Amino acid sequence: MILHLKAGVNAQRINELTTELKAFHIRYQEKDVLITGAGMKTIPVAIEKEVEKFWAFDSDIQLASTIYQKEKRTVQLGDVVIGGTTNHTVLIGGPCSVESEEQIRSASELLKSLNLSVLRGGCYKPRTSPYSFQGMGLEGLKLLAKMREEYGLAVITEARDATHIDEIIEYTDIIQVGAKAMYDQGILRACAKTDKPVLIKRGFGTTLQEFVQASEFVLSGGNPNVVLCERGIRTFETKTRFTLDLCGVAWLQEYTNLPVILDPSHAMGYAYGVAPLAKACTAMGVDGLLIEAHPNPKVAKSDASQQLNYEEFTALKRDLETVAGAVGYKIV
Amino acid sequence: MILHLKAGVNAQRINELTTELKAFHIRYQEKDVLITGAGMKTIPVAIEKEVEKFWAFDSDIQLASTIYQKEKRTVQLGDVVIGGTTNHTVLIGGPCSVESEEQIRSASELLKSLNLSVLRGGCYKPRTSPYSFQGMGLEGLKLLAKMREEYGLAVITEARDATHIDEIIEYTDIIQVGAKAMYDQGILRACAKTDKPVLIKRGFGTTLQEFVQASEFVLSGGNPNVVLCERGIRTFETKTRFTLDLCGVAWLQEYTNLPVILDPSHAMGYAYGVAPLAKACTAMGVDGLLIEAHPNPKVAKSDASQQLNYEEFTALKRDLETVAGAVGYKIV
Amino acid sequence: MILHLKAGVNAQRINELTTELKAFHIRYQEKDVLITGAGMKTIPVAIEKEVEKFWAFDSDIQLASTIYQKEKRTVQLGDVVIGGTTNHTVLIGGPCSVESEEQIRSASELLKSLNLSVLRGGCYKPRTSPYSFQGMGLEGLKLLAKMREEYGLAVITEARDATHIDEIIEYTDIIQVGAKAMYDQGILRACAKTDKPVLIKRGFGTTLQEFVQASEFVLSGGNPNVVLCERGIRTFETKTRFTLDLCGVAWLQEYTNLPVILDPSHAMGYAYGVAPLAKACTAMGVDGLLIEAHPNPKVAKSDASQQLNYEEFTALKRDLETVAGAVGYKIV
Amino acid sequence: MILHLKAGVNAQRINELTTELKAFHIRYQEKDVLITGAGMKTIPVAIEKEVEKFWAFDSDIQLASTIYQKEKRTVQLGDVVIGGTTNHTVLIGGPCSVESEEQIRSASELLKSLNLSVLRGGCYKPRTSPYSFQGMGLEGLKLLAKMREEYGLAVITEARDATHIDEIIEYTDIIQVGAKAMYDQGILRACAKTDKPVLIKRGFGTTLQEFVQASEFVLSGGNPNVVLCERGIRTFETKTRFTLDLCGVAWLQEYTNLPVILDPSHAMGYAYGVAPLAKACTAMGVDGLLIEAHPNPKVAKSDASQQLNYEEFTALKRDLETVAGAVGYKIV
Incomplete structure (x- = not known):
């Protein structure tokens, strides 16, 4: 799953979330982005407010997928x-x-x-x-x-x-x-x-x-x-x-x-x-x-x-x- | 091997040759043509005079080969x-x-x-x-x-x-x-x-x-x-x-x-x-x-x-x- | 789908069912058996009473499947x-x-x-x-x-x-x-x-x-x-x-x-x-x-x-x- | 090619040969052994006297080949x-x-x-x-x-x-x-x-x-x-x-x-x-x-x-x- 975090989430909280979700954290197109395995299909209620948008996937093709970003890089x-x-x-x-x-x-x-x-x-x-x-x-x-x-x-x-x-x-x-x-x-x-x-x-x-x-x-x-x-x-x-x-x-x-x-x-x-x-x-x-x-x-x-x-x-x-x-x- | 027979060879002789060489006989581009397996690399001395031209091959791709005919059919x-x-x-x-x-x-x-x-x-x-x-x-x-x-x-x-x-x-x-x-x-x-x-x-x-x-x-x-x-x-x-x-x-x-x-x-x-x-x-x-x-x-x-x-x-x-x-x- | 018909179903009715379901009809192990494609997952209500037992499948491997018959033929x-x-x-x-x-x-x-x-x-x-x-x-x-x-x-x-x-x-x-x-x-x-x-x-x-x-x-x-x-x-x-x-x-x-x-x-x-x-x-x-x-x-x-x-x-x-x-x- | 050198060839000469032939040098089974690519099929006359035995190969499977050593390692x-x-x-x-x-x-x-x-x-x-x-x-x-x-x-x-x-x-x-x-x-x-x-x-x-x-x-x-x-x-x-x-x-x-x-x-x-x-x-x-x-x-x-x-x-x-x-x- 790919999660775009809202603009206000601070560095410490991003670290916490990254650890909690066993996620990768990157900055991509001016967003803080977390990525977990495709096994994750829904976002925990506890973090709903911090997430701006998210994408679920059938397989571990996620960042490279047109589901996430249609325009060619x-x-x-x-x-x-x-x-x-x-x-x-x-x-x-x-x-x-x-x-x-x-x-x-x-x-x-x-x-x-x-x-x-x-x-x-x-x-x-x-x-x-x-x-x-x-x-x-x-x-x-x-x-x-x-x-x-x-x-x-x-x-x-x-x-x-x-x-x-x-x-x-x-x-x-x-x-x-x-x-x-x-x-x-x-x-x-x-x-x-x-x-x-x-x-x-x-x-x-x-x-x-x-x-x-x-x-x-x-x-x-x-x-x-x-x-x-x-x-x-x-x-x-x-x-x-x-x-x-x-x-x-x-x-x-x-x-x-x-x-x-x-x-x-x-x-x-x-x-x-x-x-x-x-x-x-x-x-x-x-x-x-x-x-x-x-x-x-x-x-x-x-x-x-x-x-x-x-x-x-x-x-x-x-x-x-x-x-x-x-x-x-x-x-x- | 593909053999083009000379123009004069008659039908009976073609039959004999076909049997002898275990060959296929076809008419192709106004020629009488005999085809044997690619295992045959040289023509028997006995029939040299009746053969106008011949082609030997590495494999059983013969009539379809550009070695035999370069121009596309x-x-x-x-x-x-x-x-x-x-x-x-x-x-x-x-x-x-x-x-x-x-x-x-x-x-x-x-x-x-x-x-x-x-x-x-x-x-x-x-x-x-x-x-x-x-x-x-x-x-x-x-x-x-x-x-x-x-x-x-x-x-x-x-x-x-x-x-x-x-x-x-x-x-x-x-x-x-x-x-x-x-x-x-x-x-x-x-x-x-x-x-x-x-x-x-x-x-x-x-x-x-x-x-x-x-x-x-x-x-x-x-x-x-x-x-x-x-x-x-x-x-x-x-x-x-x-x-x-x-x-x-x-x-x-x-x-x-x-x-x-x-x-x-x-x-x-x-x-x-x-x-x-x-x-x-x-x-x-x-x-x-x-x-x-x-x-x-x-x-x-x-x-x-x-x-x-x-x-x-x-x-x-x-x-x-x-x-x-x-x-x-x-x-x- | 494979359907075992009940013993009493007569030949004419079997013919009808075969046509209706676009099925194959065979006698196998003393049963009248109908077989349709695996696309069929449930039996029509109208014929429920005539069917003794049936098996649905994921693919067109049906008669050969251990789902249908576990014992080796x-x-x-x-x-x-x-x-x-x-x-x-x-x-x-x-x-x-x-x-x-x-x-x-x-x-x-x-x-x-x-x-x-x-x-x-x-x-x-x-x-x-x-x-x-x-x-x-x-x-x-x-x-x-x-x-x-x-x-x-x-x-x-x-x-x-x-x-x-x-x-x-x-x-x-x-x-x-x-x-x-x-x-x-x-x-x-x-x-x-x-x-x-x-x-x-x-x-x-x-x-x-x-x-x-x-x-x-x-x-x-x-x-x-x-x-x-x-x-x-x-x-x-x-x-x-x-x-x-x-x-x-x-x-x-x-x-x-x-x-x-x-x-x-x-x-x-x-x-x-x-x-x-x-x-x-x-x-x-x-x-x-x-x-x-x-x-x-x-x-x-x-x-x-x-x-x-x-x-x-x-x-x-x-x-x-x-x-x-x-x-x-x-x-x- | 694999070459077994004779017992007397000294370290310095082995070095020279290794460089000259662009070879690998190993000690194997108490021999000094040189190995070059399979492209080499014959040994140079100049080193014939220093070579005890040699093996030529069709491909770069050499040391692992039964041609070189029949007994399983x-x-x-x-x-x-x-x-x-x-x-x-x-x-x-x-x-x-x-x-x-x-x-x-x-x-x-x-x-x-x-x-x-x-x-x-x-x-x-x-x-x-x-x-x-x-x-x-x-x-x-x-x-x-x-x-x-x-x-x-x-x-x-x-x-x-x-x-x-x-x-x-x-x-x-x-x-x-x-x-x-x-x-x-x-x-x-x-x-x-x-x-x-x-x-x-x-x-x-x-x-x-x-x-x-x-x-x-x-x-x-x-x-x-x-x-x-x-x-x-x-x-x-x-x-x-x-x-x-x-x-x-x-x-x-x-x-x-x-x-x-x-x-x-x-x-x-x-x-x-x-x-x-x-x-x-x-x-x-x-x-x-x-x-x-x-x-x-x-x-x-x-x-x-x-x-x-x-x-x-x-x-x-x-x-x-x-x-x-x-x-x-x-x-x-």
Whole structure:
């Protein structure tokens, strides 16, 4: 249950109520807000006078639910706004992994030349084998920060586990909670304590219910700047890497107030399918796209098969502008 | 392996070769064509002189493969062409089930008013429970035929099992092999012996490999007029009815020469998601869409939750025209 | 809803009631029984006096439900009883496909030497490719019938589609409705009209709900002799052919009154795993096992990798006796 | 590739080789062992003389592979040995969550009375909702340590994320890497640096390949004491909580040298299915079982539906002894 407290309730009383109800307390849109589990369906008589308004729920999707707030949330990212009614599809590009200054600089220049604003690049790679390239780590983070400085790009990189979350928060503009780290409360709770935007990727074995509940860890901890990212679920089909769940995206758009970004590169796993899928996503009016691009995909240290080269990325951006236009959106 | 025989080889010799190689023999594009399993990788020396050209394959996707024929096949349906390089997205509409003359007539009038050409309506419903509405059967088929007569629409309906396949072939313009009947060789072999267009729906537990192999039953039996239809696969996600596999569609477009039609209604299972998904499909440049529409979805005898009303269908058609235009396609 | 009519209600009245309620009418355990969909929760006042007892349900699992009948059904197969409280695990053995008289005779002799009673062998193979071995068809059925004659074995073979269901019913002692044919109402309705035992295999993309509902087609049509067979579902895991769903078996044992047989050979897909899985199944107190055995698996025309040779099958039978003994069962 | 170095190679040279080959260096079974990725198929000529023996692999399953070591590894846990050729099935019991001293003491007494040796109890619960009970944390760990002291039991508890891994390592005898934390390199690398036994649970969306590769993080980091735990994968079936993958267990037993433990409680999600599934697992000759038991399951703070009460647990232990005996195993 979500409870908006009346304006006059003082800090001490809020503390008491928070403890009593075993609730989370946040300030949201200039209100003092308490949140308990969805098991609570009515408010105790004793506190009726202190509550301005309340919402009951069927499940623990509460702050993210359109029942609580119908308007889509906005997340400010430098000059760019994600979500809301901006009708922006933010095209986030860059390599799977940061591999060198030369490589990440070339990606930055590509984005600038296309008037794009957000650069992606993995530094801590959540590889499933210890014998694969594990990412450049802190050195990579510093290269991203350098690019931000030089090119005025916002940067996004993935937190793999809780051991380096502080560094990620420090160096990036959007914290990406990776698909394999999505249940990691160490990460989610750290994200709740900052006000930086957080992009949560859906785990490939994760239901929509669990996915949105992960966002509740961040929202109920006090950070309202959450973006969801669908990147493909694991099914019986093996000809493609994962299965992009656009039915699920339609559900998220209908039942949650969070901006939704899509990652067709990871879903497909093969470059030939990235452009048609990106167009499909764009036609749904999504709030953003994550597309992997590499100066020379064949020699990429990770995900070689799915990264576009710069020519393909440039052509795709142009095509997406046309599709976005057809549904009243703009690629930014 | 596919073998194109030279022009001079006579009927008796073709028979001998067919028997010897345990092959299928068809006439395709004015050639005598033999097809064996993909296990055959080289042609016997003895027949080298009689073979004009041959293609070896890694798997039993052969006639449908772009290795054999890169150009997308066309399927003629009255005045409408599905597939090829027409850049047509054929919008097939109509109710889940034929329920009455009044109902199917209203759907026909809707389609005519929107300049659409193909009417859908189930007569033999493949329900999973014996206690649900099973369809109007032959009576429904006759209603569809009447609509074809009166409105000049092509009609499509589903074959549920082999016991009524002859009726389906007789009364409809496109034979729909249902998702639950997709492995039914009784149906597939009957479809192979006609030259009517056949739309094969992917089973919800069916791999892309098996799906395309089902088309090989029809193609290798002599009917080249096959269309594939993706309608959602079954995954762990339960908030939507199925998961529309657009990654799979990208694969089909890349590796097969068959036209591909999509059915977002069955995939989603809920009307609110049909429009966004239909737009997504259209942006991929697909050859057609199957969209369920009912004069009053709330009282529909099957699939009530996923059918659009006529106002929604009309609005969707208009929106799809804009999206189709953005990728160089036309809704017909 | 299931309604037991009182003893005095006459045939004409039963007909009336059947029509009125859109019900199925069967004789079961010396009662006249009407069955409607689960949507019906209360009985009309007008017929209260004619109804002896009735059962309402949450879903269309009705005749198969333990709510209706707690005791497990028995299916008589020659001298062997499947199900009930016999504590029999019927070990059904034989090759994937009938390939020759010599082959199927050797399997028959193996079974006789081990005091087993039921021989399996496919005649119409539901292959997913037209270019694979499709089975011996009618000729195979005749060989099975010959073995029954000579060795006194009951025989089981699979119906692939409705075109040959009459032959299957004629020649076999248990009709196997294959995993790919499980939704085929042509087959299910034909099975409902005979009183021969019917073994329904779960489709690999089929929920337990749909699986048991398939049995309702047969039961509500008048044939009470249904056995369910779990043979593995399709999941994201590819190191094994399918995933044997023993959680599902526990559910079937708890909530349905149908005997349950397991097919670890098809689930696993590899001979090395058949023995451990067969032991696991046996320890659950299942009513039967289907195990593929071939005189020389390496040259088998289908499913070569998963068939046991006769030595392995013999050793397994011995091991299963010990495991069965530990849970109070007997291998027959 | 795994390389066993000859006895004489000195520390400095080992360092050089490790750097040169980008290898992991461990001491295993009194050898100096280097491990590189499976991409390396042959050894450089320059080091041939220093290498005693080497093994090449198809995939990054290397140290865990039967190609490298056929004999099953043993993990010593106080007096109990898990794995090897002991033919022990270690029955680990206890509540889902540690809730109070009284509760965990009663579980300890139950285990002692049944001559069992390992107590489970969650302290950091990886809940998918922030509004659910999150576990007692450090306080719970201290209770587990107290029980170990008083009852001589080994204790196992789950690491949820990397923020508390040091505490887990300090207080428990087996570190459980939870299903949702299985890709967490912060945890895996911490586990690699201790020599305490590590039980890795398979993620519900995790392939067998990825599952075993997770163990390679620990093994290649120097800790040989790894046990795998299958606890059910997520499939389309919803009548049970997950689907226990015993086909996968057969694969693990055939292709890896790691002890395998099963968790039927989490797989099933309902108490009625735990006993039949536990018997099934036992009949496969597994190295252990994790079974949840609670003094009063109805009031449990987590997983109420799947925990056995003490009477059921006691009866199950007795039944498992009989089944274990049938396959030559002993419950310890």
